[in-house]
Amino acid sequence: MKRRMTPLGIVLGLIVLAASSATAAEDARTILDKAIKAHGGEAKLSKLKTMTAKAKGKGPIHFGGEVAFTLETSWQWPDRLKNAVTLTIVRPTTFIETICGDEGWCNYDGKAGPLDGAKQDELRAQAHVHRLQLLTPLLQDNLYELSVLDEIRINDRPAVGVCVACAGERDVKLYFDAETNLLAKIERRTLNETGLKEVVQEDLFSNYREIDGVPTATKLLRRRDGKKTLELTFTDVRYPDQLDAAEFADPHPYVRRCDVIYGRKAGATLTMDVFTPKKGAKGIAVVYPVSGGWITKQTMIDMPLLSFFIDEPVKRGYTLFAVCPGSQPTFTIPDAVADVNLAVRYIRYHAREFAIDPRRIGVLGASSGGQLALMLGVAGNEGDPRSNDAVERTSSRVQAVSCFFPSTDFLNFGAKGKFVFAEDSGAADFRAALDLREFDKRTKRLERISDQEKFEELCRRVSPVTHVSPAAAPTLLIHGDADKIVPLQQSEVMIAKLKEAGVPAELVVKKGMGHGWNSMDRDMSKLLDWFDKYLKN
Template identity: 40%
Template sequence: MRQLGLVCGLVIGLLMGTSVRAEVTITPDVVYGHKSGLAMTMDVFTSTENANGAGVMFMVSGGWYSRWQPPEQMQGRFKPLTDKGFTVFAVRHGSSPKFSIPEAVSDVRRSVRFVRLNADRFKIDPQRLGVFGYSAGGHLSLMLGTASDDGDPAASDPVERVSNRVAAVVAFVAPTDLRIMVKDAPDRLDAYARFPALDLDLKLAEEDSPLVHVTPDDPPTLLIAGDKDDLVPIEHSRTIHAAFEKANVMSRLIEVAGAGHGFRDEDARRSTESMVEWFQLQLAP
């Protein structure tokens, strides 16, 4: 479940720890929390000419591995969003195999709380936050859409007092039901043995399956999947789409004919356009 890049990265200059182009400012390694003596970080990509006040959070995750790379190399994949004025937050979570899926879910929930708490700093509207990701990143995006909360007003940490709800979700080739993927699942695909993050019991798998948490108050959600995906079969997207429809949640499923676990060329271009259009529609001022 590797993370998929949509466009080639752009090389830009460095200035006092912040990378600058005429159109976008990159603020690297913003710390949104700590655990196990380590900092949890995100990179922020801000449109400098046409910012629209909305934020989109990207889940840096493939197979629930969350790897660092220079933000200058990541900027290209966010260009379709920053060109439309969105501020993009590339969020890294505690990575497999050291950290589990439940821990990754907890991390990305905190990242939303942090961004919302610091909305003035990032010059965004805290009520106009979207999230997207590919594969495992799509799973985490759907968990934010279906299993969020309003925060704990009694928490000593001010970040934990803030809501982690999002206003729109786009999930590419996303697992939606971990109960059929983890070690104890009967008839699970052999390929899943390669992913230590799926070494969960069925109870934890249920708790972190977006399909289980669908309710009528979920945000508008766009699902994009290939109908020939043999790693995360399209039934994952079809099933949760049906659950959204039953709950009267605004949802759309785009099935990419002939595509597997990832898109190329025209399929990649069209799916990216659909993602940007979705966020424009749902996060417009």
């Protein structure tokens, strides 16, 4: 016979469930109350808002064996954390990773850079664990949901546990020695070293000694999925009243404004990041079209291999504008050319806001970014005087150009009459960038342009060599003579045309170099020297 629960039974069931939940929470509070007393008491723990520590440790390395390292860490309530690890394999190398609120950065062997998303998330999780280790917030803040864990044994001693759930964070399990009530283990889920696999991480604490009246663990053993990954011995732990703000300060020589909207197109925003020198700003703007194969992604701005495009100009005192134009395959080269012109108009119109001189704007780039830079140098214009938009009425001309290995003539690419995206061209993989279409009123669709004469005319319009005139900006190009993607001939014909027009122009040929080389960061100084010369006054 099918049994049915009566309304009274449902109510009683809910009461039982509620009572069970309340009991679990009460048990968790009892565990935490004991732990708080064991760790120095509520009065002391409530005052702890900072911590610094130094440690020595060892851990496995990918190619076998173990490596010794030192760790210096600083934490400040609620979300500032800095870890500095120094290890020696061939020579001493220091890796620093820092978060400060929503911002994160790193400094690897003296070179500052962005902190990738996975590492930033991990540091945020570590800062969250630091907050939980103070224990008192768990009983004072209703952000946390507490539940009791089954008793386990740690180092053959009984341990009781509390699981802490918090919106936006992974659950964290805190285990306390059942006799001393001191923290014995923290367990949480995280990503492994490659960032590709989720693992269970256990931190086991031991060798407690009292520091500023707070019992503090001086040894840590870490396991991931049951395998030991590191051991730490803390040699110096302190709880200062406060830390200098410089401890968590961004090491970059600039102040960065992200996602500045310079225009809108097809329902999407066009953005750029602005990098202003913290000191020594010259009031000179350098525009950097972020593009490779006419593909643009916001993340390309933060690629470590390309960081010199930002760091080096800023060190010279230039305000750098990393401009993201429309990207193929959604948009084509003519679209990208229009976008970078709009970006320069926007920058010039807002010159006072950016603290730059509207008469001194340079542009640099590489590969497809170099082609966009050259288009500004030879085909920037005074704007549309009939437009209702003040930005559109503003000039997009620039005063100097310097770039690496640009495409300059799409219809004579490496040889007379050869199309840039021919089957045997090194640039063939990027042909979507010139998949030109137009709206057909009859079919009501965007149709590929099949008229060869019209197509070639559009290719000429986006070929910098087509637009050379005496009004072009002084131009410096650097190109490798072994480039298989963009032949050296592209820079040679461009420089020849500029010189013929009486425009200051130089070509630096890198012997044996292809489409990029390891010392490009050192060659950047030549490009910046060019700006120093032509943007100085």
